[in-house]
Amino acid sequence: MPSRAELLRELRLRVGDAAVLDAPPAELLTDQRGLYQGAVAAVVAPQSTAQVASLLAYCHEQRISVVPQGGNTGYCGGATPDASGSQLLLLLSGLKAIRAVDPDNYSLTAEAGCILATIKQAAAAAQRYFPLALGSEGSCQLGGNLSTNAGGLNVLRYGMTRDLVLGLEVVLADGRVLDTLRALRKDNTGYDIKSLFIGAEGTLGVITAATLKLLPQPLASATAFVAIPSPAQAVALLARLRAVSGERVASFELIPRIAIELTTRLIAGVADPLDDSSPWYLLVELTSSAADEQLNACLDQALEAAMNAGEISNASVAQNERQRSDFWRLRESIPAAQRRAGASLKHDVSLPITALPRFVAVASAWVAQHVPEGYLVAYGHVGDGNLHFNITASGAGEALLRRQAEIKRVIHDLVHEMHGSFSAEHGIGQLKLEELERYTDPVELELMRTLKQAFDPRGILNPGKVLRNAK
């Protein structure tokens, strides 16, 4: 390891003075949820793939660990350096060019530091649609979305980030550049190497650019806020809607009564969309790229049939854009309202959708009986089986947080028994190392370690994230 002065000199030579930050702002050294606090030897903000390659070649030679950071909105501490003060924090925000938009090929190539909202705007400017939709889209970056394989609000229809990728440009641990930026739908040429970097959280390479799939823009939509007695009716309604509207179901979000109470109380401008109270709700949206498609009629019909079958107790279909955005504002305010309400234990789980009602029933009963220190706020992208099964306490919640390990174990064991995942869309980072070891198939885990060793033999890429450091 070079001295700090030598390190800074070498970094400045490679990327220029302005790209090396002497005193990093504190917010770069802590994670979104404030769970981890790190320290660094230096922070660099390269402006090009060539600069990232030059930096990694040097770090590889000197065995300096590198932590890539995008928008720092990740929920698992993946972009936070450790406390040693020996790591290099690599900011990707300088790589922010949209390199190409090809509307006829329905593809777009962008650099890793592009903000997600900017990519969506660039696609829209070409009358195309990039469907990845997250509450953090104004600050998260493409490289972070790819590295966490982000999910979000549209997975039911369009898939996870992985499903939206055609090609990647990645700088490997030793500084070589892998270029698979091919805008092809069909490309069966051996192992799908690019796929390994998606969801790898910066542990196998640093993504510098990607070629993304674009889709036709949704031009018609129909949105409803629906009251249901229990999550079992969510499963029934989703099946019914898919039967009548096929792939037009774009979002299907489960919301508990408590989330309505928290958002209307703690977030300005949020109102309860229905006049009577119900234990559970759904926010349902159908979209179509055919402007003249009568989606409201289709949704009305399905809701009426569901009402007659006793599956839903009330519903409001948005009559204009204002009402639609009010529904979405409520949904998107849940994480902020929860933060304002107090400390939370978060469980980002997924299950086969048919197992969700039983999971919610069993896990909720366990929480009600065994966790008097908190109350349940379980909501999520239930159309794709994803539930944020969170337990919130009033205020700092010390008593609840003290029991974190024990509670997490019970909930994740139950998820595992029901063939679900303990990490649906937020990844592993440094938060879920233990769970990965406990629940992952041992052969799969062994293959992950083999891949890490093959891609990063000196262990310099985001060490201690996803996999524990080798002893």
Ligand SMILES: Cc1cc2nc3c(=O)[nH]c(=O)nc-3n(C[C@H](O)[C@H](O)[C@H](O)COP(=O)(O)OP(=O)(O)OC[C@H]3O[C@@H](n4cnc5c(N)ncnc54)[C@H](O)[C@@H]3O)c2cc1C
């Ligand atoms: C309000 C809010 C709502 C959210 N909603 C959702 C949601 O609905 N669905 C969802 O999936 N997530 C959601 N998230 C979590 C978060 O926004 C996503 O995980 C996002 O993809 C992270 O992107 P980022 O640029 O902030 O990455 P960071 O947090 O900066 O990094 C995440 C990981 O990727 C690595 N990384 C970053 N850039 C690169 C790169 N170029 N090359 C290699 N590795 C890299 C980092 O080292 C780290 O391990 C939400 C977060 C917030 C705050």
